[in-house]
Amino acid sequence: MNEEDDNRLKKRKKKRLLGADRRKRLLRLKCYVQNYDWGVIGCNSQVARLFSLNSGSGTPDPRECYAEFWIGTHKSGPSFVVFGRDYNNAAAALGSNAVSLKDWISVDPGAVLGDKVARKWGGELPFLFKVLSVEKALSIQAHPDKELARALHEAQPSIYKDDNHKPEMALALTGFEALCGFISSKELKGVLSSVPEIVELVQCGDAEKFSHDSGQDGKEKVKQLFESIFSQIMSSNKGIVRDAICKLKRRLSFEKKKRQLSAKEQLILRLEGQYPADVGILAAFFLNYVKLKPGEALYVGPNEPHAYISGECIECMATSDNVVRAGLTSKKRDVQALLSMLNYKQGFPEILQGVSLNEYTRKYAPPFDEFEVDRCILPQAASVSFASVPGPSLFLVISGKGTIITGYSEESTLQEGEVLFVPAYMEVSITSGATELRLYRAGVNNRFFGDS
Incomplete structure (x- = not known):
């Protein structure tokens, strides 16, 4: 028997074992947890509580950070099917201790996913569903579009683990804080006039040029200057950045004795406490500070800079785990890739309130x-x-x-x-x-x- 015949026989065997009329079957899933260091510790974490109940694993570890609860078919955290009485027989016959949701789908994608979804996305769920519990800020990051995702995956498959894009949405379960998208030109002028530590890192004259270029005729020039200023900050020498942040912290600590610091200034001091001397602290001045109430949602498209700060949310995205980081992280950074991919779109992001389907559902x-x-x-x-x-x-x-x-x-x-x-x-x-x-x-x- 050749390899092609063998694979065909295995597929028929799976289809027989996993059920003929599979469209009619409701499946229970056991799902995956990610213990990143920015997660909420132990029982205080919604992720920990849900994972404990879903897996039957008992009381969460009080020393462990529980960050993300994953539901889907992505290979970095796949979900598995719970069959009930026939589970052990089916799993053993398939040569494994468990049957993944991806394996279940792969037997007959058209019947399970619907023909149009199966034609478009094959045997994968096109979305990855998560719960996030955020105690400490996530990295300043962006997700690549499809073209860049393919290139990054081909060049560094151990870091960029798939070739898909990753647009995403965060739907707040609690009060939820994030940085998302670039501030307006007007707001950046305010930053350049009130944050001398930023101006000191910018090439001579750029800050002054930005302050004077305005109006429709100068719109493209303003965008170019914005990109230049942000790139200079993110590419600055680590020692220079450390000194600038030290000055910034000292100044804000002194000024808060005399006045009420702005919400952004208070955030800057919080970030400095979590990531001392990190360039992401300065990058936060360039990004919109978003506060979601429970039931509000924020979506992030490809090549948009963002960072989640604190709170708990439902998150949904295209099936991908590709992240290009450049600040507020101990993980690998790729500053130049991030700077080259950003769309430099300015303005406050849209906040979704949801559309009512009935009295209980949005x-x-x-x-x-x-x-x-x-x-x-x-x-x-x-x-x-x-x-x-x-x-x-x-x-x-x-x-x-x-x-x-x-x-x-x-x-x-x-x-x-x-x-x-x-x-x-x-x-x-x-x-x-x-x-x-x-x-x-x-x-x-x-x-x-x-x-x-």
């Missing part, structure tokens, strides 16, 4: 095909239906208990920490129990199916 749909997120809060004994859609969905229960019934009359209990995979063309109805039920759904953006 939809958050960023301008990317790969994903959208629904937020559902069900009071005691309330019910809501999620209509059949031509793509897959992931459901995460944040708190509470209830029941779920599919359009194929399959009924099951629901409780906090559970993650469900719902295949394409399956309607589900959910009813809360004796307390409020909070859940989130991630799926392919409805705009992708608009011309179906």
Whole structure:
């Protein structure tokens, strides 16, 4: 038997073992945790609590940082299917201790994902669904577009682990702070007039030129100067940066005795406490300081600078883990790559409030095909239906208990920490129990199916 015949036989065996009419099956998933050092420690972390409940692993380690709870098919943190009684037999027959969601999908992608999704993205979920618990600021970073992602992956596959782009959205569970996108020219003029430590690092005359160039005729020139000033800051010698930050800290510490520091100045001192002498502290002056309330969302496109600062959120993105870092991190930095890829778009980012689908559910749909997120809060004994859609969905229960019934009359209990995979063309109805039920759904953006 040749290799091609062997692979064909294995695929038929998998299809038989994993079920024939797989479109009708609701799947429970066990999911992955990432313990990055910026995460929230132990039981204080929403990520830790959800992972503990989802995995049955017991009380979270009180010394461990729990940063991200991953749900999806990405190889850096895959989800696995929980089958119930036939799980051990199926897993053993497939030659493994567990069956990944990716393996389940790969048997018949069209039936599980829907034909249009399978044609576009193959046997992968096009989105990665996460919960983040942020105690300490993440890096100043950007995510590459598809062309750059392919180049970075080819050149450094151990660092850039896939060739996909990574547009993303953060939907606040608690108050959530972030830096995102470049401030306006007007705001930068204010920075250059009030932060001498920044001006000292900029090439002679650039700051003055920026302050005088204005109006429509000078718009392109202003953008070029903005890019030049930011690049000079980010490329400055480490010793010079350290001295500038030392001066900045000393000045702000003195001034806060005499006046109320601005929100950005207070943030600068917090960042300095977390990442002393890091150039990302200075970079923060150039970025919009965003504060989300629970239920508000922020989306970040390719080549946009950002950094999450604190709080907890639901995050959804295209299936990728590509990050180009340049500050506020102990990980590898690629300053020149970041500077070359940024779009230098200025202005405050759009904040999504969600669109009401019914009295319990709001939809958050960023301008990317790969994903959208629904937020559902069900009071005691309330019910809501999620209509059949031509793509897959992931459901995460944040708190509470209830029941779920599919359009194929399959009924099951629901409780906090559970993650469900719902295949394409399956309607589900959910009813809360004796307390409020909070859940989130991630799926392919409805705009992708608009011309179906």
